[in-house]
Structures are given as C-alpha cells and as structure tokens.
Amino acid sequence: MNLIWTLPAARVISLPSRMTVACAAGGLAVLTLPPFSILLLVPVAYATLLVLLRHLSVAKAALVGWAFGLGQFGFGLSWIAESFYVDAERFAALAIPAVAVLSAGLAIFPAIAAALFAGVAQRRAIGGVLACLLFATCWTTAEWLRGHLLTGFPWNLAGYALVEYAALRQPAAWVGSYGLSFLVVLAGTLPAAAFLARGRHRWDIPLLGVGIVVVAWNAGTARLQLETPGPSGVDLRIVQGNVPQQEKWAPENREATLTRYLELSTRPGPVDILLWPETAFPGFLDEDVEARSRIAAAIPAGALLLTGVPDRVSMDGGTSYFNSVQAYDQSGEFLTGYAKHHLVPFGEYMPFRGWLPIDRLTQGLGDFTPGPGPRTLALPGVPLVAVAICYEIIFPGHVVDDLFRPDWIFNATNDAWFGTSIGPEQHLASARMRAVEEGLPIVRAANTGISAVIDANGDLAARLGTGETGVIGAALPFAHPPTLYARFGDWTLLALIFATWAVGLAAGLVGTHRGNKKTRTETKSCW
Structure with missing residues (x-):
C-alpha cells in the first residue's frame, strides 16, 4: 500500500513553529499515561509528531523530536522537583534546573527516533502505512536504548498508555512493554497516514488501527479468561x-517511627508474611538487638517479616553500605537478605564523584554499593520470593532471576520523596506492567503510598x-505459568517487529502492483 502523501503546505512551516507544536x-x-490514561490522545500526540517530521532533513527532524521529548519529560517528570524540597535549605535552588537538565538529556532519545526515521524515510522513499511502521520501529528502538544505556531509565514508556485497560495490557505477557509501545505508536500514527494520503485508500488506513486494537483486545480478553x-x-x-x-531520619523521631510500625503490625487479623517498605527502620536493624527484640514480639507465631533497611559491611577497604531488604522470623533472627543492585544516580550514589561539586540528595554516611543482581529468596513456610527495591521495578525483563523463578515479587519502595505528585502513580503503573510481563503477583509496600497487591x-x-x-490485609495471589516474555525477554519484541514488517511490506507490494495497473503516478512517495 504505497500512497501519495499530500499537504505540500507543510513544507513552509518554520522549524521553530514545528518545535513548538512538537513540544506541546x-x-x-x-x-495518555497514568494517572490520566486518556487513550484518545495517543493518535493526537504521535500522529502530530509524524506529520511535523515531513520534508525535514535528519538534523531538523532531530530537533523536532528533541522538542517533543522536552515536552514529554518536562511534564512527565516534573514530580522529581519534589525531592529537592525534602532538604530545601541545601537543594531547593536546584529543583527546576535539575528537572530541566534531565528532561533535555532524556529528550535526546526521541530526537534519535526522529532522526532515524527521517534518514530512512527520505532515502528509501517510504510513505503511507510503511512510514508509520518505520516510525514505530524507530520510536521503540529509542525507548529500548533509553532503558539500557548508561544506568537506563525506562520510565513512562508509550505502552503504559494501556495500563488501566485490562485486556489491552495483556499482550505484554508475550511482547513486553517495549512491544506494547511499538503497537501503541503504530496504531497512534495511522491517522496521520490517513490524513496525508489521497484516494480511496485513505479510508482503509484507519481500519488497520482499529484492527490492531481489536486483535490486542481479543487476545488480552482470552488471557484474562x-x-x-x-x-x-x-x-x-x-x-x-x-x-x-523530612522526619524519617531525624534521631528524635526514631522511636516514634518504630512505635508506629509496631502498632500497625500488631492489629488483629491473620498474618503469614509481614511486609514493611524500603528503609522502614531508620537504622541498622541487624546491629540493634533491642529493636529486633521489640519487632520479634510483633511478629505473629509462624510468620516472617520482610523489611527494607540500610545495611553496612566492614571490609578491608573500609565500610560498604547497602540498600537492602532483610527477612526475620518470630524470634528476631536474621534469615537472609537482598541488596539493591540497580541504584539511583544522585540519590543512592554520586556518579563522577570528585568531578561534580554537589552531594547526593539522600542522607547517609556514604554512597550505596550495588548488590549482585536479581535473587530469589527461599524462606521457611512461604512461597519463593524475588525482591525489587524502589525503581528496580521499572526495568522490563530485569526483576527476577531467570534461573530460579519465584512465585511472587516483593517491591519495597519509598515514594515519600515525591509527595502527592503523579510520580507514585507512574511508579505503580510500572509495577503493574512487570506483573503482566512475568505472570507473577507483585506485593508493594510503600512508606507513604502507594502500597498495593497486584495479581x-x-x-x-x-x-x-x-x-x-x-495496613493492607490480603491473600497472596497465585502466579501464572511463565509467560512468553518471561521465557524469551526482548527477543519477542524483535519477532513482533519483523513479523509486522513482513506483513506491511507484503501489503505494500500488493498495493503497488495494483496501483501500477491504474496509474504510474500513485507509486511515488512525498517524503
């Protein structure tokens, strides 16, 4: 289906105007993402960007893509500024500049997607549906790179537009969140192809988008059933x-904090696993005999406690600090633990320490040391559990030990840094997508919310x-058998892209062959 894309007036739209519209x-x-989840805005956002990229050189397309990313991350990550006001005296002045710099840096990835698209589309004279397919491929590639380069930051992926729609998010069990992003962007840009095409085919293109939604919905519904x-x-x-x-680490508040957790933990009701959030205990619990004794008295007979705590280990080179989750039985005995392996730059360690004249945002005696990686903990009397601390849960395909599959995932987090902003809702959305991808329930304990049980x-x-x-009192949901994505990871994304391209190219060849019989003029693209 090789179509002529019209609207020649688009050539005269200035670059600053395009960048302004792209930012909006x-x-x-x-x-389109939680907590808003306005699905109808998906075609408005992505189709607009695709139209703006027409007739642009690679360099100008990169600038338009960067402007889109600046609007996307500037708004989507504005909640990060809240963390700078926790210690306002030292860091408040950095709030807006930090968000601006981070947004400008992350906007490089949409710029990469736009530049790749413009380069290939112009060189290969690709238009119509194939242009949408190309753009979705470039966009997904850039999102995957954002999730893996440097420390990786796969926050607010395009596919998360489907989190609140039960049936539509289920294909993540097969193709993961990056695969959902591919489908969302592909379906979202098809209206641009319809708008710019001419002839009877322009009415066929929206049907392709509807078809993608219908297939995804039916497949997801079948999985739910x-x-x-x-x-x-x-x-x-x-x-x-x-x-x-602001109060958590003040020495004068330590007793009140522990008392609060003990009171909540001893409320009536059955308990097999007691779950406290990230750094719930403001100290080194394994070194505090009195605190362990008081906590042991609060653990019901036969139950276990999983709690987030800081940890330290003395070594020849000094002391190493860890952000950990530790397990204790009813006697207060330490059973095992997990150390966070994917640390937050500037929050848990300072990258380029010695070069940058600032300290990290969180209080502590030194930078945290990363743990060895995802682990499955075998604890007496409870199903096998994987632990993901805080933002470790945002990484598709990197939350469980592939060789020792758990029965559930415990996500201990502390989103108190971000108050009542949209940040905790976006964080929860990531956790929900990991549950679908892995086919595992996720139990989330958050200091100030949002705590949840996710099936x-x-x-x-x-x-x-x-x-x-x-407190939340609930039964632990059962796990599904390993999903396709759990078995093969992002290889399923490649399979999806290759299969979609095969269908798209085949349809394009058929459309071109038929078009040649009617008129030669319909075979030229305007990209």
Missing part, C-alpha cells in the same frame, strides 16, 4: 507507616493511597 504534543503524550487458582492461603499484611521523608494480570487486588496510614 509531547506534553499531550503524558496525558484463562482459569486461575483460588486464594493461595498465604495471608499478607502490608504496613504503610506514612512517615514524612498476575496486573489488576489491583488491594491498594492504600498516597498519604494514608494503615
């Missing part, structure tokens, strides 16, 4: 202490909102 479209892309076991019989209690970040389909079985103090 990037902001609209954020509204698969028979699932009943309650696991394992009773959870998630404690959300709701201690403000293996990504549904919220229970939730405690931001700023609430309380």
Whole structure:
C-alpha cells in the first residue's frame, strides 16, 4: 500500500513553529499515561509528531523530536522537583534546573527516533502505512536504548498508555512493554497516514488501527479468561507507616517511627508474611538487638517479616553500605537478605564523584554499593520470593532471576520523596506492567503510598493511597505459568517487529502492483 502523501503546505512551516507544536504534543503524550490514561490522545500526540517530521532533513527532524521529548519529560517528570524540597535549605535552588537538565538529556532519545526515521524515510522513499511502521520501529528502538544505556531509565514508556485497560495490557505477557509501545505508536500514527494520503485508500488506513486494537483486545480478553487458582492461603499484611521523608531520619523521631510500625503490625487479623517498605527502620536493624527484640514480639507465631533497611559491611577497604531488604522470623533472627543492585544516580550514589561539586540528595554516611543482581529468596513456610527495591521495578525483563523463578515479587519502595505528585502513580503503573510481563503477583509496600497487591494480570487486588496510614490485609495471589516474555525477554519484541514488517511490506507490494495497473503516478512517495 504505497500512497501519495499530500499537504505540500507543510513544507513552509518554520522549524521553530514545528518545535513548538512538537513540544506541546509531547506534553499531550503524558496525558495518555497514568494517572490520566486518556487513550484518545495517543493518535493526537504521535500522529502530530509524524506529520511535523515531513520534508525535514535528519538534523531538523532531530530537533523536532528533541522538542517533543522536552515536552514529554518536562511534564512527565516534573514530580522529581519534589525531592529537592525534602532538604530545601541545601537543594531547593536546584529543583527546576535539575528537572530541566534531565528532561533535555532524556529528550535526546526521541530526537534519535526522529532522526532515524527521517534518514530512512527520505532515502528509501517510504510513505503511507510503511512510514508509520518505520516510525514505530524507530520510536521503540529509542525507548529500548533509553532503558539500557548508561544506568537506563525506562520510565513512562508509550505502552503504559494501556495500563488501566485490562485486556489491552495483556499482550505484554508475550511482547513486553517495549512491544506494547511499538503497537501503541503504530496504531497512534495511522491517522496521520490517513490524513496525508489521497484516494480511496485513505479510508482503509484507519481500519488497520482499529484492527490492531481489536486483535490486542481479543487476545488480552482470552488471557484474562484463562482459569486461575483460588486464594493461595498465604495471608499478607502490608504496613504503610506514612512517615514524612523530612522526619524519617531525624534521631528524635526514631522511636516514634518504630512505635508506629509496631502498632500497625500488631492489629488483629491473620498474618503469614509481614511486609514493611524500603528503609522502614531508620537504622541498622541487624546491629540493634533491642529493636529486633521489640519487632520479634510483633511478629505473629509462624510468620516472617520482610523489611527494607540500610545495611553496612566492614571490609578491608573500609565500610560498604547497602540498600537492602532483610527477612526475620518470630524470634528476631536474621534469615537472609537482598541488596539493591540497580541504584539511583544522585540519590543512592554520586556518579563522577570528585568531578561534580554537589552531594547526593539522600542522607547517609556514604554512597550505596550495588548488590549482585536479581535473587530469589527461599524462606521457611512461604512461597519463593524475588525482591525489587524502589525503581528496580521499572526495568522490563530485569526483576527476577531467570534461573530460579519465584512465585511472587516483593517491591519495597519509598515514594515519600515525591509527595502527592503523579510520580507514585507512574511508579505503580510500572509495577503493574512487570506483573503482566512475568505472570507473577507483585506485593508493594510503600512508606507513604502507594502500597498495593497486584495479581498476575496486573489488576489491583488491594491498594492504600498516597498519604494514608494503615495496613493492607490480603491473600497472596497465585502466579501464572511463565509467560512468553518471561521465557524469551526482548527477543519477542524483535519477532513482533519483523513479523509486522513482513506483513506491511507484503501489503505494500500488493498495493503497488495494483496501483501500477491504474496509474504510474500513485507509486511515488512525498517524503
């Protein structure tokens, strides 16, 4: 289906005007994501960007893509500024500059996608549906690079527009979140192809987008209807202490913090696994005999505690600090632990220390040391558990040990840094997508929210909102068998892209052959 793309007036739109519109479209892309999830804005945002890239050189296309990314990340990550006001005296002045610099840096990835698209589309004279396919491929490639280069930051992927739509998010079990991004952007740009095409084919193109949605919806519905076991019989209690970040580490508040967690933990009700969030205990618990004794008294008979705590280990070269989750039994005995391996730059360690004249945002005695990687913990009397601390949960395909599959994932986090902004909702969305991808339930304990129990389909079985103090009592959901994505990871994304391109090229050849019989003029692209 090789089509002529018209609208020659687009040639005269100035570059600054295109960048301004692209920046606004990037902001609209954020509204497609949680907590807004306005799905109808997907074609508005991505189709607009595709139209703006017409007739541009690679360099100018990169600038337009960068402007889109600036709007996308400037709005989508604005909540990061909240963390600078936790210690306002030292860091408040850096809030806006830091968000601006981060947004400008991350906007390089949409710029890469736009430049790749412009270079290939112009050289190969690609238009119509194939142009949409090319753009979706370039966009997904750039998102994948964003999730892997340097430390990686796969936040607010385009595919997360489907998080709130149960059936539509299920294909992530087969192609992952990057695969969902490919499908979302492909379907979202097809209206641009219809708008710019001429002839009777322009009315066929929207049907392709509808077809993608219908196929995804039916496939997802079929997965949701698969028979699932009943309650696991394992009773959870998630404690959300709701201690403000400004107060958490003050020595005079330590006793009040521990007392609050103990009171919430001992409320009536069955408990097999007691779950406290990231750094719930403001100290080195394994070194504090008195605190362990008090906590042991709060753990019901036969139950276990999983809690986030800082940890330190003395070595020949000095002391190493870890952000960890530790397991304790009812006697207060330390059973095992997990050390966070994917640390937050500037928050848990300072990259280029010695070069940059600033300290990290979080309080502590030194930079954290990364742990060895994803682990599955075998604890007495409970299903096998993987641990992901804070933003480790945002990385598709990197949250569980592939050689020792767990039965569930415990996500201990502390989103108190970000108050009541949209950040915690976006973080929760990532956790829900990991549940679908891995086919595993995720239990989330957050200091100030959002704590939740997420089943293996990504549904919220229970939730405690931001700023609430309380507990969640719920049964641990069962796991699904390993998903296709859990088995093969992002190789399924490559298979999806290759298969879609094969269908698109075949359809293009058929359309070109038919068009040649009618008129030679319909075979030229205007890219």
